[in-house]
Amino acid sequence: MDARPPFGRDGMDLQKYGPWALIVGGSEGVGASFARQLAADGFKLVLTARKIEPLEALKAELEAGGTEVRIVSADLKKPHVLDRVREHTDDVEIGLLVYNAGANDTRGNFVDLPRDVPDGVIAINVLGQTNFARHYGKMMCDRGHGGIILTGSTGGYLGSPTLAAYCASKAFSRIFTEALWAECAPLGVDVLHLNIGFT
Structure with a gap:
């Protein structure tokens, strides 16, 4: 049997980006796909999402395949969410951060929306992204290796x-990633803005 990854894919470099990957928004859809592929590449995983049930289901699936998985139910709109996630990551080396959260399920003319709607979008897509990138990116830069993937739109x-x-928040993400890439690349840390279309 051919052990090479499908479609010529070489897989993620566990030595550079491992041993642990943190996927924020890692329970369903794109985040779950990241989790499955990284598990196949040999990564240990910390998965966060707001809803615990999909997290538990994915954890069971991945553990059945031999992957070590930690899950954290966390609401990214809350001000101290990073502290909650750190309770599950401070004792391991996070070499890859995938910040995949950012769904927006409320539409409407901006001036007519309740204030908590845009505030929530900014909390997840701007404040959450920058806080997680700063915390885990700092440790990666200090170690001289690692990777950050920030999903855009x-x-x-x-x-x-x-x-x-x-x-606007996704435009921020794109420009933020470009600047972060320029700062982190000389320190051995790769930063990527992954532009996702309709899913």
Whole structure:
């Protein structure tokens, strides 16, 4: 049997980006796909999401395949969410951060939306992303290796009616990633903005 990854994919470099990967927004969809592929590449995983049930289901699936998995139910809109996640990561070496959270399920004209709607979008897509990137990125830069993947959206290139705050937050993510890449690359840390289209 051919042990090479499918479609010519070489897999993620466990020596450079391991041994642990933290996937924020890692229970369903794109995040779960990241988790499955990284598990296949030999990574140990910390998965966070707001809903515990999908986290538990994915944990069971991955552990059945021999992957060590920790899960954290965490609401990224809360101010001390990073502290909650750190309770599960401070004793391990996170070599790869995938910040995949950022869904926006409320549409409407910006001036008509309740304040908590854009505030929540900014908390997840801007404050959460920068706080997680700063904390884990600092440790990676100090070690001289690691990787950060920040997921973006096609909405970050063009404003869309009824999604003003979301599109603006994704534009922030794109520019933030470019600057972070320039700062971290000389220190041995790769930073990537992954532009996701419709899922």
